[in-house]
Amino acid sequence: MKASVFQALADAARHDERVALGIIADAKGSSPQKVGAKAVFYPDGRIVGTLGGGCLEAEVQRRAINALRNGQPESFDLLLDHDFGWDDGLICGGKVCGLILPEIAGVGADFWQRLASREKQVDWGIGADYSIQVIEESGEPGEGWRYREAVVPPCVLWIAGAGHIARAVAPLALQLDFRVTVFDDRPALTSHEFFPGETGLKSDIWERLLRENLPEVPAFALIVTRGHRHDALVLRQWIHRSFAFLGMIGSHRKARLIFDQFLAEKLATEADLARVACPVGIPIQSQTVDEIAISIMAQYIEKRAELVKKMKASHA
Numbered sequence: 001m002k003a004s005v006f007q008a009l010a011d012a013a014r015h016d017e018r019v020a021l022g023i024i025a026d027a028k029g030s031s032p033q034k035v036g037a038k039a040v041f042y043p044d045g046r047i048v049g050t051l052g053g054g055c056l057e058a059e060v061q062r063r064a065i066n067a068l069r070n071g072q073p074e075s076f077d078l079l080l081d082h083d084f085g086w087d088d089g090l091i092c093g094g095k096v097c098g099l100i101l102p103e104i105a106g107v108g109a110d111f112w113q114r115l116a117s118r119e120k121q122v123d124w125g126i127g128a129d130y131s132i133q134v135i136e137e138s139g140e141p142g143e144g145w146r147y148r149e150a151v152v153p154p155c156v157l158w159i160a161g162a163g164h165i166a167r168a169v170a171p172l173a174l175q176l177d178f179r180v181t182v183f184d185d186r187p188a189l190t191s192h193e194f195f196p197g198e199t200g201l202k203s204d205i206w207e208r209l210l211r212e213n214l215p216e217v218p219a220f221a222l223i224v225t226r227g228h229r230h231d232a233l234v235l236r237q238w239i240h241r242s243f244a245f246l247g248m249i250g251s252h253r254k255a256r257l258i259f260d261q262f263l264a265e266k267l268a269t270e271a272d273l274a275r276v277a278c279p280v281g282i283p284i285q286s287q288t289v290d291e292i293a294i295s296i297m298a299q300y301i302e303k304r305a306e307l308v309k310k311m312k313a314s315h316a
Contacts, residue, residue, distance in 0.1 A: 005021075005039070007112075008049070010113040018102070019041060019043075019102075019104065020068050021039075021040055021099075022051055022098060023036070024036065025097050026096070028096075037051050039060070041068075067101075067102040068102045073130040076098050077097045099146055101130060101132070104132070111132070118153045121153070123148070123150045125149065128145070130146065153217045155177075155179070155218045155219070155220060155244070156180075156220065157219075157221070157222065158220070158243075159181070159182045159221075160223045160231075160238070161183075161225035161226060161230070162186065164289050165289060165293065166222075166224050168289045169222065169224070170196065173300070174196055174198055181199070181202060182200070182201050184202075184225075189203075206230070206234065210233075218304075219244060220245045220247075220300055221243045221245070221247070222248075222249075222280065223238065223246075223247070223248040224249045228258065235248060235258065235262075235276065245277070245304075247280030247300070248276055248279075249278070250278050254278065255278035255279070277299065280296055281296040281298070282298045283295070
């Protein structure tokens with residue numbers, strides 16, 4: 001979602017189209033969106049992204065359209081109480097503060113495209129005068145920032161196996177802001193005929209595939225090959241890689257058999273094996289392939305959130 005907002009801003013700047021950017025810069029108590037939520041408002045009523053929907057978004061949209069008319073940025077403070085949102089059922093009781101910027105084209109399409117691509121971390125912010133700046137290039141403005149944000153590359157998800165589970169997981173993971181690469185030794189299956197165009201696809205013999213270097217961003221892994229033997233082949237290598245989380249499809253019995261073999265052959269330690277989630281996915285009584293994919297990605301979302309929380313705590 002973040003990338004789609006930045007892409008919309010890049011496209012608008014490129015075509016000299018007037019749009020307003022709305023950002024939630026602070027939130028207290030219960031609110032429909034978190035700090036950093038963004039939406040692009042167009043004069044014809046279109047919206048890309050969301051600030052939470054309902055009357056909150058409608059009110060910000062009204063202000064954004066007005067800002068497009070007068071060309072003036074503004075800040076807003078909205079209390080989400082009975083008086084504000086009773087008719088629409090929005091009575092969260094929290095408070096949101098935000099910014100509306102109607103003149104984003106002046107920054108240039110290249111700036112927004114840089115944020116949309118998310119190839120490298122970019123720290124950017126909105127100064128006291130509502131100017132949009134790259135923090136690493138501009139330094140600290142004397143009067144501080146109205147909003148600051150670090151745009152970082154998405155976490156990576158490596159999927160070993162290009163079968164039906166991978167085909168269901170990959171598009172879902174892409175929607176959930178993972179950068180996905182699928183590995184398989186069957187060239188006929190590693191095709192964009194079966195996977196979205198944004199999916200990275202790698203086909204070769206497993207011995208070469210498993211030597212692929214990990215990216216510099218946090219990486220998650222999922223093993224869903226065509227059978228126990230290939231799962232174990234991949235696990236033998238990936239269990240020693242620094243994945244943030246490693247899951248493998250299968251039953252508790254399968255996990256026990258493979259883990260016992262690894263211990264007996266001294267391929268891994270108990271600590272190594274404790275890092276492997278097998279069966280992968282949260283227990284939601286899933287039966288179909290799509291349900292299994294949802295259960296898997298729900299667990300990966302949870303693990304990513306735990307990782308982000310730890311990273312923020314370490315930088316606090």
